[in-house]
Amino acid sequence: MKKLIALLLAAIMVLGLVACGPTGQTESQPPKGTEGSKQSEPPKQTDKSTEPPASEPITVTVWTYQAESEEPTAEANRFQKLVDDWNATHEDIKIELSNAKNADAVVTAIAGSNVPDIFQANWETAPSLAAEGAIVELTSYVNSDAEFDKDDFLPAIWNLCSVDGKIYSIPFTASTTYILYNPKVLAEHNWDHFPTTMDEMLQCALDCTVLGEDGSIQVVGLHPTFPWLDNVLWPVAFGADWVDADGNPDFDNEGIRKTHEFQKTLLDALGGYDQAKNWADTFYTTRCTETDPVLTGQAAMRFNGDSGLAGFQESADKLGLVYGEDYGIAALPNANMLTGGVFCMNAKTPNPDATWQVLAYLTGKDAMAYRAEGGYNRGNFMPRISALKALEAMDVTDAVKAGAQLLQTSDLRSFPMSGYVNTYLNAITTYMTEYLAGRMDLDSAVAAVQEEVEAAAAEYK
Amino acid sequence: MKQIPAKQTQKTKPAKSNALRLGSRRQRLRYNALGILFASPWIIGFLCFTIVPVGMAIYYSFTNYNLFSKCDWIGLQNYIDIFHDKYVAKSLSNTLYATLIGVPLGQIMALLLALLLNQKKIPGIPVFRTVFYLPTLVPTVASCMLFMWVLNGQYGLLNTFLGFFGLKGPYWLTDPNFTKLSLIIMDTWACGTGMVIYLAALRSVPETLYEAAELDGAGPVRQFFSITLPSISPTIQFQVIMSIISHFQYFTQAYVFSSITDTSAVAGGGPANSMLFYCLYLYRKAFLQFRMGYASAMAVLLAIIVVITTAVVMYFSEKAVSYDAE
Numbered sequence: 001m002k003k004l005i006a007l008l009l010a011a012i013m014v015l016g017l018v019a020c021g022p023t024g025q026t027e028s029q030p031p032k033g034t035e036g037s038k039q040s041e042p043p044k045q046t047d048k049s050t051e052p053p054a055s056e057p058i059t060v061t062v063w064t065y066q067a068e069s070e071e072p073t074a075e076a077n078r079f080q081k082l083v084d085d086w087n088a089t090h091e092d093i094k095i096e097l098s099n100a101k102n103a104d105a106v107v108t109a110i111a112g113s114n115v116p117d118i119f120q121a122n123w124e125t126a127p128s129l130a131a132e133g134a135i136v137e138l139t140s141y142v143n144s145d146a147e148f149d150k151d152d153f154l155p156a157i158w159n160l161c162s163v164d165g166k167i168y169s170i171p172f173t174a175s176t177t178y179i180l181y182n183p184k185v186l187a188e189h190n191w192d193h194f195p196t197t198m199d200e201m202l203q204c205a206l207d208c209t210v211l212g213e214d215g216s217i218q219v220v221g222l223h224p225t226f227p228w229l230d231n232v233l234w235p236v237a238f239g240a241d242w243v244d245a246d247g248n249p250d251f252d253n254e255g256i257r258k259t260h261e262f263q264k265t266l267l268d269a270l271g272g273y274d275q276a277k278n279w280a281d282t283f284y285t286t287r288c289t290e291t292d293p294v295l296t297g298q299a300a301m302r303f304n305g306d307s308g309l310a311g312f313q314e315s316a317d318k319l320g321l322v323y324g325e326d327y328g329i330a331a332l333p334n335a336n337m338l339t340g341g342v343f344c345m346n347a348k349t350p351n352p353d354a355t356w357q358v359l360a361y362l363t364g365k366d367a368m369a370y371r372a373e374g375g376y377n378r379g380n381f382m383p384r385i386s387a388l389k390a391l392e393a394m395d396v397t398d399a400v401k402a403g404a405q406l407l408q409t410s411d412l413r414s415f416p417m418s419g420y421v422n423t424y425l426n427a428i429t430t431y432m433t434e435y436l437a438g439r440m441d442l443d444s445a446v447a448a449v450q451e452e453v454e455a456a457a458a459e460y461k
Numbered sequence: 462m463k464q465i466p467a468k469q470t471q472k473t474k475p476a477k478s479n480a481l482r483l484g485s486r487r488q489r490l491r492y493n494a495l496g497i498l499f500a501s502p503w504i505i506g507f508l509c510f511t512i513v514p515v516g517m518a519i520y521y522s523f524t525n526y527n528l529f530s531k532c533d534w535i536g537l538q539n540y541i542d543i544f545h546d547k548y549v550a551k552s553l554s555n556t557l558y559a560t561l562i563g564v565p566l567g568q569i570m571a572l573l574l575a576l577l578l579n580q581k582k583i584p585g586i587p588v589f590r591t592v593f594y595l596p597t598l599v600p601t602v603a604s605c606m607l608f609m610w611v612l613n614g615q616y617g618l619l620n621t622f623l624g625f626f627g628l629k630g631p632y633w634l635t636d637p638n639f640t641k642l643s644l645i646i647m648d649t650w651a652c653g654t655g656m657v658i659y660l661a662a663l664r665s666v667p668e669t670l671y672e673a674a675e676l677d678g679a680g681p682v683r684q685f686f687s688i689t690l691p692s693i694s695p696t697i698q699f700q701v702i703m704s705i706i707s708h709f710q711y712f713t714q715a716y717v718f719s720s721i722t723d724t725s726a727v728a729g730g731g732p733a734n735s736m737l738f739y740c741l742y743l744y745r746k747a748f749l750q751f752r753m754g755y756a757s758a759m760a761v762l763l764a765i766i767v768v769i770t771t772a773v774v775m776y777f778s779e780k781a782v783s784y785d786a787e
Binding site for chain 2: 103104107110111125128129132133134216217273274275277278279281282347422423426429430433434437439
């Protein structure tokens with residue numbers, strides 16, 4: 001009896017351990033060398049890991065971060081519609097879509113399994129995944145698939161998707177920086193035109209900044225900090241670069257210094273970093289609403305990097321403001337930054353060719369033209385030129401049309417991709433904020449970033 | 462059909478009586494084995510979800526595991542790197558700061574609230590209890606958003622309140638000297654769980670002790686220090702230890718707060734890395750830089766620190782803890 005119970009306990013424990021093992025072990029395709037042993041298993045076994053017969057369709061799983069919504073035009077539902085259309089017309093490959101995922105869920109999943117085959121990633125995450133061998137290099141797929149038409153994409157977007165000249169992700173959204181401005185506030189300070197150079201922009205911002213007698217902010221000329229964007233935006237605007245010609249980290253250069261001196265001058269004019277940051281924390285929560293500081297005249301200029309242009313103009317319409325007279329949209333004088341969301345292919349995907357077909361479909365011309373209509377049909381910026389042109393022809397606001405044009409006509413640049421991009425961005429935020437806040441001098445801050453990034457680059461190599 | 466329960470009863474009755482008698486060695490073994498069998502779901506869960514992951518974390522701490530590819534054994538290299546990593550030192554000092562300030566403050570606030578809510582003569586006490594417990598139920602993200610407004614240096618509620626007394630509050634969210642205090646204030650606001658535990662402990666102190674003390678002429682303060690505190694000292698010890706452990710594992714609030722106040726970086730650590738807590742840095746290493754081996758070593762080190770700290774606290778608090786009231 002004792003032995004029986006002991007055996008029973010042992011069996012339960014082993015079963016428990018097996019059941020709790022990584023899902024990738026059961027769901028992934030067996031390595032070629034082990035196929036023979038798998039085939040010897042009883043045919044009635046319905047384990048997912050067995051190679052599907054030719055007659056069975058291949059399932060390609062796709063994960064996005066898009067929030068679930070009842071609104072039929074929401075991004076998640078547009079993706080679902082695309083997937084439904086595909087599944088209705090394809091017998092050999094089926095798509096299984098899951099929305100509302102996040103970066104941690106994706107990393108955890110692909111660490112242990114071949115699910116998902118395709119997943120959304122932030123632009124700065126993809127290079128790190130590429131460096132660790134977690135995603136498939138897509139260069140040959142992109143270059144050899146004529147129907148995919150690589151040249152239809154904004155040329156600069158491929159820099160965002162490439163590491164060392166190799167493509168690792170496919171863009172599915174695009175975003176640049178739009179300066180929203182209030183011409184009346186500019187005119188009050190004798191600026192009858194939007195600045196055409198960075199020197200003019202600085203002067204215009206300083207002229208429009210108004211502090212109260214107690215030093216509190218009354219009107220912001222231009223607030224230089226903005227979530228996620230300021231690290232990239234201003235160096236692009238000043239033509240500065242983060243790496244040298246060989247791709248090595250080069251933060252300690254004149255352009256970068258000028259960029260941050262520009263920001264510090266603006267912040268000091270606003271009463272210092274702390275006061276300016278508190279203003280931003282408060283007023284940026286109202287951006288693109290009827291109390292947007294540009295619409296209310298509390299800011300002369302500000303930049304907006306997301307797809308809030310439609311909401312901005314709708315709020316302006318509610319206030320009875322006129323585009324071009326009461327508010328405007330402009331590009332930065334020299335160059336503009338480019339960011340976007342990307343799709344990656346899991347390195348463990350058992351069917352890379354089928355997965356590429358799905359990826360090419362989801363980022364194809366028709367799919368992007370459809371998604372360009374955006375949530376509530378307000379417009380959505382795509383990295384494909386054909387989709388941007390389609391957006392311009394749609395019944396969307398003037399601001400959105402202007403945004404689409406800016407994407408096609410601006411000189412666009414993005415942060416250089418590398419396996420240590422996260423470390424680089426974190427270092428810039430940490431030390432340059434210290435400079436902007438007056439807690440470090442410029443030389444020390446720049447040197448600290450350079451030192452930290454050089455170490456990260458060495459480790460990466 | 463009705464006979465089945467009767468049969469089951471007949472079968473189980475002798476087993477129960479055998480178990481109770483525990484006569485022979487064989488019967489004792491059988492009884493123990495049955496106990497293990499019934500406990501096996503938990504044992505399996507413990508093995509799968511605690512022992513195995515802990516064992517794997519220890520193993521990975523000696524490797525260069527990156528989540529995605531095969532790992533190599535690198536011996537103590539991760540531990541050596543940790544001791545040379547300036548951010549580990551920074552995150553540890555932040556964590557210690559939050560622990561040293563946050564634990565006493567949180568416990569004192571919870572105890573004070575519990576003492577207030579332990580009054581029997583005040584009407585509507587259950588309502589007050591609910592109100593004071595409510596912050597505990599607010600999701601961390603929502604709390605952070607709320608305190609972003611409360612602690613705004615220029616327009617915030619707290620600084621406006623301080624302004625009534627002629628005081629100029631600091632920039633709570635942007636000044637690295639005050640960001641950790643901001644988190645501590647937010648945590649203290651949500652001390653409802655500790656308050657409820659202290660309240661339960663206070664309720665278990667025998668009334669007779671207070672009556673006897675009153676007869677001897679002891680006032681409320683004397684009663685508090687001579688009766689209440691010693692009587693609830695085991696609870697205080699438990700609460701302090703649990704609070705220390707949770708402060709060493711401080712993550713969610715710091716992650717959300719630093720993400721909101723410092724949105725140009727993921728798990729950035731806030732101004733001058735003043736909110737870079739140990740677990741936040743561990744997360745950054747594991748899930749942003751994919752250095753899972755290094756992160757595992759950090760986790761093992763944290764476990765050792767927590768065990769040592771707990772042992773030290775228990776050793777030094779043991780003399781002050783009284784179990785007489787029990």
